[in-house]
Amino acid sequence: MDDTTVLTFDVDDFVEEFSHCFTGECRVSVLPVLYKISQINANAADLARSLPIILGVMRQHLKMQRGMVTLYDRHSGSIFIQDSFGLDEAEKTSGAYAPDGGITAKVVESGKAVVVQHRDADADGQRKSSRIKSALFCVPIVHAKRVLGTIGAERVYMNPRLLRQDVELLAMVASMIAPAAELYLMENVDKVRQEHEARRIKAALKERFRPSNIIGSSKPIQDVYALIEKVAATKATVLILGESGVGKELVANAIHYNSPTAEGPMVTSNCAALPENLAESELFGHEKGSFTGALAQHKGCFEQADGGTIFLDEVGELSLPIQAKLLRVLQQRKFERVGGSKPVKVDVRIIAATNRNLAEMVERGTFREDLYYRLNVFPITVPPLRERGSDVITLADHFVTRFSKASGKSIKRISTPALNMLMSYHWPGNVRELENVIERSVILSEDDVIHAYDLPPSLQMPKESGTAFGVSLESKLRAVEYEMIVEALKTSNGHIGDAAQELGLTRRMLGVRMERYGISYKSFRSADPRKWGPEA
Numbered sequence: 001m002d003d004t005t006v007l008t009f010d011v012d013d014f015v016e017e018f019s020h021c022f023t024g025e026c027r028v029s030v031l032p033v034l035y036k037i038s039q040i041n042a043n044a045a046d047l048a049r050s051l052p053i054i055l056g057v058m059r060q061h062l063k064m065q066r067g068m069v070t071l072y073d074r075h076s077g078s079i080f081i082q083d084s085f086g087l088d089e090a091e092k093t094s095g096a097y098a099p100d101g102g103i104t105a106k107v108v109e110s111g112k113a114v115v116v117q118h119r120d121a122d123a124d125g126q127r128k129s130s131r132i133k134s135a136l137f138c139v140p141i142v143h144a145k146r147v148l149g150t151i152g153a154e155r156v157y158m159n160p161r162l163l164r165q166d167v168e169l170l171a172m173v174a175s176m177i178a179p180a181a182e183l184y185l186m187e188n189v190d191k192v193r194q195e196h197e198a199r200r201i202k203a204a205l206k207e208r209f210r211p212s213n214i215i216g217s218s219k220p221i222q223d224v225y226a227l228i229e230k231v232a233a234t235k236a237t238v239l240i241l242g243e244s245g246v247g248k249e250l251v252a253n254a255i256h257y258n259s260p261t262a263e264g265p266m267v268t269s270n271c272a273a274l275p276e277n278l279a280e281s282e283l284f285g286h287e288k289g290s291f292t293g294a295l296a297q298h299k300g301c302f303e304q305a306d307g308g309t310i311f312l313d314e315v316g317e318l319s320l321p322i323q324a325k326l327l328r329v330l331q332q333r334k335f336e337r338v339g340g341s342k343p344v345k346v347d348v349r350i351i352a353a354t355n356r357n358l359a360e361m362v363e364r365g366t367f368r369e370d371l372y373y374r375l376n377v378f379p380i381t382v383p384p385l386r387e388r389g390s391d392v393i394t395l396a397d398h399f400v401t402r403f404s405k406a407s408g409k410s411i412k413r414i415s416t417p418a419l420n421m422l423m424s425y426h427w428p429g430n431v432r433e434l435e436n437v438i439e440r441s442v443i444l445s446e447d448d449v450i451h452a453y454d455l456p457p458s459l460q461m462p463k464e465s466g467t468a469f470g471v472s473l474e475s476k477l478r479a480v481e482y483e484m485i486v487e488a489l490k491t492s493n494g495h496i497g498d499a500a501q502e503l504g505l506t507r508r509m510l511g512v513r514m515e516r517y518g519i520s521y522k523s524f525r526s527a528d529p530r531k532w533g534p535e536a
């Protein structure tokens, strides 16, 4: 059992209160360390270079087990770990502290030092001795009355006087490095913020691209999940095939973020968007002065992806000369930058995707056969939405939740006729089209329901979609009439009399209309609102 005490100090009071410890043998051991740190600070003009040395002194001379220096960006309200030792990978890569949690945040908020002491205690929690087992402490880096960051450390202490002395020492180090921290934040604020943003986006992407976040539970998409799981653990080249908008990029991300190099970069290059003359430089980089406008050396996508994954989207669009270069990288894992002669070696996993029929392109001579075989090591075909059955509804529900949340609406359901239309449509644009359709319908919706008339006319085309409605005024009116009848029958639980009354029609008039649309009252005797067809 241990017993924990948290103490908060104004650093100046603290230094005064414990200055008695700054005598005798303590003082003798502290002075050389302080001198060393002040030298480091004076010699290393910028913070990024002096911090590793200061942390080294903390580790070697002060025998601390963990140490970290954080910086505080007051504009974004974020606290970043600028440098550290002894932290585990997760702590290091998490990179930032939420301002509302932990002692670092407390120190930034209050501008006061915090010391957390762990003491030995009996099994019943009674303090056994005043001996401190270990302590965690954190002091603010303050300049011109503004908190710029913190220095924190953890150590096992047998002697409480040593703890006081260390806190005092780090408070002095903090005030020594404060001007350099101020300068660093001023000069690098954009970089610091971008790095933080990149970390945040990466964390968000990782979350978003977990296979469990790929919506759908139909058999064809479950087969895709199984392939993702199998191949993610390997370094094999993957070729993702499927129509436009089926979710190929999502699959590529799921493979990367579940692979052993998930912490490495994931660089996407859209091959279709690369102009012929720039494609080589974009993919493989260029040397300074290699062509007009090459003002500096540029690292291409392959180099940027070193240690991670490159995703070559729309690979079927690459020209034959670039295909030849790509083949060489796949064979040798090395290339030269444009205008360069030194080979660059990279360790990159390659994922390519296309909505084209590459085998056919090989036959026509527009895609290199050898490259095709190099890419086609582990093909994954993502099925079109029209073959995924009720995934349409699951995805539609998912997008309704997402877009209604984003727009501050509280849409609760999709009406039965609207679900019917979604299910009958052939979705040439696949999930992307469904996403756009739902986003639009959420904007149009005026109550907490997505109605058939909130859906775009393209979904009401009889020839393509197989629904009963067209785009003319007449057919729109029929769509509305159909929906009103279905809704009234649902409300009345299939009682034609009640439904007719609600609609202001006679029973006979409603019966005629129901017959016209092939609606049976029986299917509304079920209370399940998720039954998407009146005949279901």
Ligand SMILES: Nc1ncnc2c1ncn2[C@@H]1O[C@H](COP(=O)(O)OP(=O)(O)OP(=O)(O)O)[C@@H](O)[C@H]1O
Pocket (backbone or CB within 6 Å): 213, 214, 215, 216, 242, 243, 244, 245, 246, 247, 248, 249, 250, 251, 313, 354, 355, 395, 431, 432, 435
């Ligand atoms: N199963 C899914 N679950 C959730 N969202 C999905 C799913 N599949 C696709 N999406 C969404 O649909 C949109 C299109 O997906 P994506 O860009 O991955 O398709 P693609 O096949 O790569 O398209 P293209 O061939 O045009 O590049 C994205 O916004 C994506 O988030």
